[in-house]
Amino acid sequence: MGNEHLFRNPGVGVTVRGVSKSYRVAAGDVHALRESSWEVRKGEAVAIMGPSGCGKTTLLNLLGGVDRPTSGTILVDGQDLTAMNERALELHRLRRVGFVFQFFNLIPSVTAFENIELPMVMAGMPEAECHDRARRLLGLVGLEAKGQKRPEELSGGEQQRVGVALALANDPALILADEPTGNLDSVNATAIATLLRSLSTAHGKTVIMVSHDPKTVEVFPTVYSMRDGLFVTNETSVTRPPSRPAGSAARSWTSS
Numbered sequence: 001m002g003n004e005h006l007f008r009n010p011g012v013g014v015t016v017r018g019v020s021k022s023y024r025v026a027a028g029d030v031h032a033l034r035e036s037s038w039e040v041r042k043g044e045a046v047a048i049m050g051p052s053g054c055g056k057t058t059l060l061n062l063l064g065g066v067d068r069p070t071s072g073t074i075l076v077d078g079q080d081l082t083a084m085n086e087r088a089l090e091l092h093r094l095r096r097v098g099f100v101f102q103f104f105n106l107i108p109s110v111t112a113f114e115n116i117e118l119p120m121v122m123a124g125m126p127e128a129e130c131h132d133r134a135r136r137l138l139g140l141v142g143l144e145a146k147g148q149k150r151p152e153e154l155s156g157g158e159q160q161r162v163g164v165a166l167a168l169a170n171d172p173a174l175i176l177a178d179e180p181t182g183n184l185d186s187v188n189a190t191a192i193a194t195l196l197r198s199l200s201t202a203h204g205k206t207v208i209m210v211s212h213d214p215k216t217v218e219v220f221p222t223v224y225s226m227r228d229g230l231f232v233t234n235e236t237s238v239t240r241p242p243s244r245p246a247g248s249a250a251r252s253w254t255s256s
């Protein structure tokens with residue numbers, strides 16, 4: 001069976017309109033996002049760079065439905081996350097979003113194969129289908145021979161491949177990767193970024209990757225810069241038309 005059966009859900013468009021997020025702390029309010037506006041098209045792969053504290057993780061948490069903005073609107077596939085009740089937001093998180101983290105987030109006591117199977121088991125997928133998908137997801141990330149290894153028996157790069165396969169288990173439309181290469185050497189970092197990017201080009205997924213590393217984001221066709229809770233259009237913002245997938249046009253920034 002080919003990958004057309006592995007992934008049925010196409011990517012989704014994401015629109016962020018005038019979104020602010022403030023955290024109340026003892027010293028006052030922290031403004032993590034300040035009326036940010038931004039757009040990612042269906043099936044696009046974009047990277048976000050920016051200094052520590054500029055709001056990157058906050059943004060991904062809002063897009064993933066882990067948290068809610070203080071004000072503004074977030075549309076995913078045309079649906080307003082800010083208007084959803086808790087149950088709808090939970091379904092968004094579980095069914096539409098795949099998270100990839102810096103620290104792999106694998107369960108240490110079970111095999112790579114079982115790690116990948118777990119979200120499918122939890123989603124109530126029949127056992128045979130879980131096995132079949134886990135096997136093919138391992139193949140997709142190039143680890144078909146290492147499914148029976150536990151995380152500690154795998155290299156960092158291999159563990160993150162498992163992390164990507166795990167994120168893809170329930171066929172999410174939107175992949176959110178928060179510094180997925182932060183713990184890897186440059187060769188593995190480029191390999192993981194290339195793998196993430198391929199989810200857009202080969203499978204039509206929408207992929208948003210946060211990274212600190214200019215070399216890693218080079219793999220992505222569009223790179224946005226954030227600063228102080230906003231998308232910025234200054235000299236650090238780069239678009240890379242030459243490596244865009246066929247049929248998509250170069251595009252300028254959306255920023256408030």
Ligand SMILES: Nc1ncnc2c1ncn2[C@@H]1O[C@H](COP(=O)(O)OP(=O)(O)OP(=O)(O)O)[C@@H](O)[C@H]1O
Pocket residue numbers: 023024025030031032050051052053054055056057058059
């Ligand atoms: N739960 C929270 N409570 C209070 N302040 C928070 C909370 N989460 C984030 N912040 C603050 O919001 C701002 C943005 O944080 P965020 O984690 O989004 O930054 P980041 O760009 O991901 O940084 P890094 O590159 O270090 O991961 C920071 O000033 C941070 O201290």
Ligand SMILES: [Mg+2]
Pocket residue numbers: 056057058178
């Ligand atoms: Mg962060």
